[in-house]
Amino acid sequence: MTLNHTLQVEISTLIGKCRICIGIASGLAFLHEEVQPHIVHGELTSTNILLDKDLTPKISDVGLSKLISVTRVIITASVYAPEVIMTHESDVYSYGILLVEIVGGRYIQSIVEQTWEHYKQKKLVELIDISLNKELCVEEACKYLKIALLCIQD
Numbered sequence: 629m630t631l632n633h634t635l636q637v638e639i640s641t642l643i644g645k646c647r648i649c650i651g652i653a654s655g656l657a658f659l660h661e662e663v664q665p666h667i668v669h670g671e672l673t674s675t676n677i678l679l680d681k682d683l684t685p686k687i688s689d690v691g692l693s694k695l696i697s698v699t700r701v702i703i704t705a706s707v708y709a710p711e712v713i714m715t716h717e718s719d720v721y722s723y724g725i726l727l728v729e730i731v732g733g734r735y736i737q738s739i740v741e742q743t744w745e746h747y748k749q750k751k752l753v754e755l756i757d758i759s760l761n762k763e764l765c766v767e768e769a770c771k772y773l774k775i776a777l778l779c780i781q782d
Contacts, residue, residue: 631677724779733757
């Protein structure tokens with residue numbers, strides 16, 4: 629099942645969310661640093677992350693965009709870096725968006741603007757998936773949101 633689907637169903641533990649976040653980061657590091665030639669995904673979204681029964685993420689559609697004509701590519705603007713150039717940095721930007729989606733437990737249309745606004749107002753806690761509050765892990769979840777902000781800063 630995809631991460632997008634799982635976000636709708638709910639991942640109700642911080643451990644599960646952390647496992648997914650760290651797994652995606654490890655996968656990106658592998659693509660960016662270990663594979664020769666290095667690979668830029670270019671379309672890292674919650675629909676391109678597959679999860680197994682243990683919530684281990686697998687990055688899918690790697691390199692698929694190279695097989696599709698440029699005129700047929702549909703861009704979802706909210707998940708791409710402002711410069712819209714496929715680089716390692718654009719994958720990091722998209723990873724930041726994924727972190728906010730995972731910690732928040734939902735897809736937010738204007739996710740970048742809302743996250744920065746909540747950060748400036750010292751209200752990051754309002755973005756956290758409410759099912760996590762039971763675990764008293766707000767501080768840890770806020771750390772992931774701050775990492776996301778580092779990924780999506782201009």
